[in-house]
Amino acid sequence: MAVKRLKNRDANDLRRIPGVGEIIARDLQELGIEAVSDLKDADxxxxxxxxxxxxxxxxxxxxxxxxxxAVYFASRKSHDPELLKWWRWKDKQGTGSRL
Structure with a gap:
């Protein structure tokens, strides 16, 4: 039971990230990401x-x-509100790169 509580606490930390809900938090945990700080400067x-x-x-x-x-959110102390919208991070048409 304590392990489940710990996982839930960690998932709650991940859900602070704009666009991250329960399912994406679980996906991140399955990738070894347990906290927002684990995403700092990640690829x-x-x-x-x-x-x-x-x-x-x-x-x-x-x-x-x-x-x-999520990496943007974790890697900076202050954020541009427009860049906290996941759809702002789509590939630029024809380039395959982010904003």
Whole structure:
């Protein structure tokens, strides 16, 4: 029971990230991310690729955009409110790069 409580507490920390709810928090935990601070300076593309391998399918690319937003959130003390919207982290059309 204590382990479940600890996981829930960690999931609550991850849910502070804009765009991260219960399911994405669980996905992050399965990738070894237990707290917002674990995402500081992480590589969102690497996290996305690991998740795809773990799930055995190509996960919707929106998850990559959420991971980009999450890393931005974790890596800075102050945030541009527009960049706390996961859809602002989509690939630029024709370039495959983020904002």
């Amino acid at each position: 969102p593309e690497e996290l996305y690729e690991k998740l795809c391998v773990q799930k055995g399918v190509r996960v919707d690319r929106c998850m990559l955009y959420v991971f980009r937003c």
